[in-house]
Amino acid sequence: xxxxxxxxxxxxxxxxxxxxxxxxxxxxxxxxxxxxxxxxxxxxxxxxxxxxxxxxxxxxxxxxxxxxxxxxxxxxxxxxxxxxxxxxxxxxxxxxxxxxxxxxxxxxxxxxxxxxxxxxxxxxxxxxxxxxxxxxxxxxxxxxxxxxxxxxxxxxxxxxxxxxxxxxxxxxxxxxxxxxxxxxxxxxxxxxxxxxxxxxxxxxxxxxxxxxxxxxxxxxxxxxxxxxxxxxxxxxxxxxxxxxxxxxxxxxxxxxxxxxxxxxxxxxxxxxxxxxxxxxxxxxxxxxx
Ligand code: FES
Numbered sequence: 001x002x003x004x005x006x007x008x009x010x011x012x013x014x015x016x017x018x019x020x021x022x023x024x025x026x027x028x029x030x031x032x033x034x035x036x037x038x039x040x041x042x043x044x045x046x047x048x049x050x051x052x053x054x055x056x057x058x059x060x061x062x063x064x065x066x067x068x069x070x071x072x073x074x075x076x077x078x079x080x081x082x083x084x085x086x087x088x089x090x091x092x093x094x095x096x097x098x099x100x101x102x103x104x105x106x107x108x109x110x111x112x113x114x115x116x117x118x119x120x121x122x123x124x125x126x127x128x129x130x131x132x133x134x135x136x137x138x139x140x141x142x143x144x145x146x147x148x149x150x151x152x153x154x155x156x157x158x159x160x161x162x163x164x165x166x167x168x169x170x171x172x173x174x175x176x177x178x179x180x181x182x183x184x185x186x187x188x189x190x191x192x193x194x195x196x197x198x199x200x201x202x203x204x205x206x207x208x209x210x211x212x213x214x215x216x217x218x219x220x221x222x223x224x225x226x227x228x229x230x231x232x233x234x235x236x237x238x239x240x241x242x243x244x245x246x247x248x249x250x251x252x253x254x255x256x257x258x259x260x261x262x263x264x265x266x267x268x269x270x271x272x273x274x275x276x277x278x279x280x281x282x283x284x285x286x287x288x289x
Pocket of ligand 1: 104105148149153154
């Protein structure tokens with residue numbers, strides 16, 4: 001007689017199918033939503049990514065039931081759905097908290113304090129990477145670069161940005177989340193729960209007040225590159241413009257380099273064309289010229 005892997009207490013990391021179905025009323029509601037999503041695409045299988053967000057909005061993570069549902073409505077195999085759901089890190093594979101707190105520990109954020117922030121949060125919350133606090137509010141995790149390096153170190157909560165963080169500011173942030181106090185990110189609309197975020201990502205309207213207007217542009221450090229490319233002078237030092245919010249920690253000291261002090265390549269324009277005779281081109285022309 002053979003025993004299954006679950007009977008032996010062994011997890012192979014793959015869902016065991018067939019999965020139990022949704023209750024009839026839930027399935028009917030999700031099918032109506034799924035039809036709306038699928039109608040946006042010329043080929044129904046293209047709707048798989050938003051459908052995975054849809055089922056994630058139901059239970060807070062992509063369950064076996066959710067994957068079976070996606071396979072049913074799209075005419076795919078559960079293996080095909082599983083392959084996609086397990087590839088992308090935005091799909092969670094186990095029950096998690098209302099707020100996913102992601103600390104960027106990629107190179108730039110790490111050296112700017114991301115590693116210290118992650119360590120401080122582990123200690124403050126009493127959880128490790130991928131773990132959830134006992135009250136079910138906060139799941140802590142490392143995240144990779146979120147293309148917001150201008151504002152390093154960056155923390156994201158349910159994919160909204162909190163810029164220029166410190167260990168002290170993120171402790172205040174998670175305390176507010178756990179206490180149910182309203183929290184507004186540095187850029188974007190007030191936070192909603194992970195399930196609500198998942199429904200927005202599935203393509204349904206973002207009904208948070210001010211959500212459509214909220215946003216952000218490229219940071220000053222990125223725009224320095226653009227100015228240099230246009231042949232304009234860049235400031236000697238980029239000063240962070242967003243300090244003053246509840247989770248924006250003022251810098252203790254802002255270093256002002258003296259005229260004789262060597263500036264790093266981040267700080268000052270470099271005359272690259274003159275030092276490279278094989279590439280004597282001047283500043284890049286404006287688009288279309
Ligand atoms: S390294 Fe953190 S946002 Fe790029």
